[in-house]
Amino acid sequence: MKIQPIFQILYELQNKTSLKGRWYDKNDGHSIDGVLELDNSKVIYALPAEYKKEIKPFHLIALKDLKETNKNLIVLSEQIFPTIRDRLREMGINYIDSTGNCFIQINDWHFLIDGLRAPSKKSVQKNGFTRTGLILAFHFLNDENYLNTTYRQIAEDYKISLGNVNKIINSLKEQNYIAKGKNKTLRIINRDKLLEQWILEYDEKLKPTLFLGEFRFINEYAKDWTKVPLGVNSQWGGEPAGDLLTNYLQPAELTLYTKENSMDLIKKLKIAPGKGNLKIYSRFWMFNDKRPNVVPTILVYADLVNTGDPRNIETAKMLIDGLFRD
Incomplete structure (x- = not known):
């Protein structure tokens, strides 16, 4: 202490x-x-x-x-x-x-x-938590075996340089998040701390860059979001994903992650840009999902807890109970 x-x-x-x-x-x-x-x-x-x-x-x-x-x-x-x-x-x-x-x-x-402000502090950005670093760390957290994929394959999957892959992985090593095991393969250590840091950095550095816009439904889906025909390229995150996974939450804000562009979604889902309860983000991970209509649980958890809303927090706790205990 x-x-x-x-x-x-x-x-x-x-x-x-x-x-x-x-x-x-x-x-x-x-x-x-x-x-x-x-x-x-x-x-x-x-x-x-x-x-x-x-x-x-x-x-x-x-x-x-x-x-x-x-x-x-x-x-x-x-x-x-x-x-x-x-x-x-x-x-x-x-x-x-x-x-x-x-x-x-x-x-x-x-x-x-209330209202008293602390002096601002400059933070040093680590390569493991740059925008690209966060994308790779998310893949590692969801599939630890991907740590032992060749740097060339990782660079090809995510369209980044070999040097950047090397910097990101070395940074995660230096911060004691990954290390070599007995068989000389890389593995995640301090997983809870890495996940905790990822959730924080994701909301501040990566998620804003993925934002495609705010929309509203102009058809019958405005009354029942569960009937929205997502297709294979879009998945629910945040509150709707939390509801689908727990049947506990009544979503007020809809979060959608997609591979499609905004114009295609406007035509397909009959949505209009402007103030509404649908926020759309670009999908950023390159691995197969366990569920076709819901983003990976870690991302659902991050979306929910970063709202700070008590009901969302309760739902997040149901998803990964006991994950954060420091």
Whole structure:
């Protein structure tokens, strides 16, 4: 546990609210990181506490589970983005960040400070998580054997240079995501961490480049998306895929991945560009899918958790329960 960032978070909390905080590590096998005592000079509350350097949408699944067994859970983090703060409040989870944003609701305590911004930080881009690196990493995560395909074949499959393939794989090695096994073949190690990082980077770097547009149905499919004739070149992602796989979610936003161009889809599906609930993205992977009408589960999971929506998060949890536990 990194105590210094926690001290900084508690220092900002006291500056903004006058609440004094004391952190106690838990090293007895409990599922939480520690206990946070908050003191307003009249009463002291001891809260089950969790620390994360930065809270990402996929963390909300684990935090939701912790909240169920730790009523007054509070999360300390160096950075919590505005949309995540909104979701935490909706879930009834207390939080504090290092800039002084906080939400604390316990008995007669009601603290809410929002809108404070942390200074921006420049990040170094790793080759394994460039746009092309993310595409290859997705293939590796879905088919680990593809790691041992010749570089020439990978370059041919994805229309990239041999040098780029080499840089991407070496970068993943350097970051301790892949390594050679006993038989000298490459394999994925730290799979959960690689998948966690991929989901984050995908939403920020790759998905926006795949966006073909927003559309609306102008026929009977507007009332029943399940009757849309996708054909062999298009598959549901996001909410509709989550519904098809779990029968739990009523999709509000439709996500479609396709090999076809926008004009062909407009004619085929009878859709019109403009504000609507259908968002279409280019398909980016070069392997055969297990299901003809739904994208790979990892991508469904990423689409769902990156929305930050509680219902989508519950659905994602059904798909890969227990995958993220750090």
